[in-house]
Amino acid sequence: MNDVHTCCRTQTHPNHRNGNKKIIAHIIKDKLEDGSRDLKPKDIQKDILSHYNTSISYKQAWRGKDFGLQTLRGTLTRIKTNDAGVFKILFIALGASLRTFRNHLRPLLIVDAAHLKGGYKGTNFQAVGMDGNNQIVPIAYGICRGETGDLWSWWMSVLKECVGDNPNMIIISERHPSIALSIRNEFPSAFHAICCRHLMMNLKLKNKKVKGLYWGICKAYTPDEWQRKMNILWSVQPEAYQKLMEADPTRWARAHSPRPRYNYCTSNSVESVNACTVRWRKLPVTLLTDTYREMVQKWYFERRKAAAKMKYEITDWAAHKVQKRIRKSVSWVVYGIDEFQYQVFDGLYNRLVNLRTDECDCRKWQLSGIPCGHVIAVSRFLGQTNCLKYVQDWFKKEKYQATYAESIQFVGNYKEWEYPNHIHPVTPPIMNNPQPGRPKNTDRILSQGEVPTRRHCSRCNEVGHTRLRCNKSFVPDPPVRKGKKKQEFAMDEQPYGQNSYPTNHYDQPFDHTQYASQSYYHNEYQSQQYDSKHYDQPFNHTQYASQSYYHNEYPSQQYDPNTNASQTYDQYHTQPSFNMSQPNETQTFHDHNTQGSNSWFNHFGF
Known part of the structure; x- marks a missing residue:
């Protein structure tokens, strides 16, 4: 056996192992920007072989082209599998969101995870930022089996490739050990802050x-x-x-944070996104990712229209903050020290404002980026028309408009997509994660006489499955009108207290003859006989014209239930206190015009 090899390395390794996708993407970047040429992987192989005398495989060429296109467009998608090709974790970041974060947002990331629902178990990773109008901007999201240190580290490493390792970066999350480990390894220069909401839940206040x-x-x-x-x-x-x-x-x-948290103390922004996607988290992975893209597309479109209608030089949220502090600092007293330093008394404390270093002793200005009341008082003391020059750039209207200047494109129907030949379908994982707590005993022996409970579906009203496993399409119930529903009775089941005749129907004429012999039909009473002449005559008003209660208006006193009903109208006015034991002076009322009076019928709209 000859251990001395005389073959060159190009013969033993025809495909250059250092020709990774990043280097190839950097080489062909200018050619990819040329839209007139359709660069194929075979063309990339020929170009690199002719210029650098190096051969690469077809897969290397395709990966380099794909990575170069993602660099140009910005959208990045990564899928990690194990050696057997079983799915482990997915990472997706839209290009417009990445460019928005790098160019127009504060170096703030809020990270958290949520559990998937329905028949597709797993965990949904989220990373969001905040714009100048205090609105949520989704940066990246992912789907994996569970929250482990390996998966969080891989996901954070891909996120680092997209946003970079900014030395002023601050990341807010809960105190999960996997998240803390991944931030410490992948973002060593970033500051990891704790969500105050999750911390409060552990204190048991x-x-x-x-x-x-x-x-x-x-x-x-x-x-x-x-x-x-x-x-x-x-x-x-x-x-x-x-x-x-x-x-x-x-x-x-x-107060003790080494870097400004920009007034964000919790991870509620990610919780808000999770609340928006609570229905979508029951869908398969492909549909979940597409609905996430549709949500971001809708947000960008609506906020782009709102940015064009802003009437202030700063965002609406920042303008509301500034106006509130302007009203609060109207009576504050300012004492000048030199050209850049001023002393402001706000009624409780004396604060020092330094316009050269953009600092105030109250620390609101430097921690939030919006001028506090002390800075606004100094601006008023200097005779300036407004204090907008003390507002940070990410709250300006131009910056907010540039944040949503790009559009999220429609990807089309997935059935019409073109798939490369060397890409194989990913095998779905087996989700056998044990649930926290004591496992449920499903094989319990029933007691004597106990009937097993059967599952009931609330959607299709069938037995044998639940709503989550129902295969029938969901049809919403028709809207129900609010209010009391009139109760209908049968003809032979009239409610108590109604004078109805069960032998007659409503569509038949009423027979008077069968009731002619009864006394109540003729209105016959023992004390008074019915006289048709007396009741058929019209009412004569003249015979009551002399009585006092016919011409006099209602009294202006309020109603008293203790009033004796037998009192006459004259007694009512002569005794307004309704106390029969105490004599009162006689009062005379001549308010014939009731407009503007305090009479009880005016209160009720008569």
Whole structure:
């Protein structure tokens, strides 16, 4: 056996192993930008062989082209499988969202996960940012089997390729160990902050007052205010104080954060996206990803139209904040120190404003990017028409319009897509994740006389399955009109208290002869006989014209239930207090015009 090899490396390894997709994409970048040429993988192989005297495989050429197109368009899709080709995790980031985050948003990422529903189990990863109008901008999302350190690290590594490792980056999430590990490994220069909402759930606070105190501690701007409220918490609930100190205040308290959190203390933004996709999380993976794209497309379109109608130089949300602080700082007193430093008294504290370093002692200006009331008072003291020049750029109208200048394109029907030959379908995983807690005992022996319960579907009203496993299409019920429904009775089942005749129908004429002999038909009573002449005559008003109650208006006093019904109208006016034991002076009323009076019928619209 000859151990000395005389063959060149190009013969033993015809495909250059260092010709990865990133290098190939960088080489063919200019050719991909030329829209007049349809560059195919075989053309890429010939070009690299002729220019660099290096051969690459067809798969390398296709991957380089695909990565180069994703770099140009920005949309990035990655799927990770195991050695057997079974699906493990998916990463998708839209190109417009990535360019929006890199160019127009603050270096803030909010990360969290949600569980998939229905028959397709798994976990949905989310990463969102916030625009200048305090609206959510989805950056990336993914689907995997569960929250593990390996999957979170891989997903964060792909996210790092899209957004980069900004030294001013701040990432807010819950205290999940897998998320903390992935951020520490993939974003070493970023600051990992804790969601205050998830932290509060671990403290077991006593009541609403203690919870309000906790949020005051988290949102305090100055260390003095933070320490004062922490002392109150120590006297109220010492065990919560100890847990907060063990959680490192620099990671959850705004007053001690080494980097500005931009007034975001929780991961509720991701929870809001999860609430919007709660119905979609029951769909298969392909439909779930497409509905996610449709949601982002709709948001971009609506916000682009809203940005064109903004009437201020800053966003509506920032303008509302500034106007509120302008009204609050009207009476504040300003004392000048030099050209850039001013002392402002707000009624409680004296604050120092430095216009050269863009800082205020209250720390609201530098932590939020919106001028506080002290800066607005200084602007008014200097005679400036507005204070918009002290607002950070990401709150400006031009920046907000540029945020949603791009459009999310429609991908078309998936049945019309062209699939490369070397791409094989991914095998779905076996979702056998054990649920937390004690497992349910499904093979329990029934007791004597116990009847097994059968599953009932609330959609199709059939037995044997539940609503989640129902295969029939959902048909919504017709709308029901609100209000009481009239109860219908049969002719022989009239309700109690109604004078109805069961032998007659409503469509037949009423027979008077069968009731002619009865007394109530002739209105015969023992004390009075019926006289048709007396009741058929019209009412004579002249015979009552002399009586006082016919011409006099209603009294202006309110109704009193203790009034004696036998009192005459004259007695009613001479005794307005209705106390028969105390004599009152006689009063005379001549308010014939009831307009504007306090009479009871005017109150009811008569």
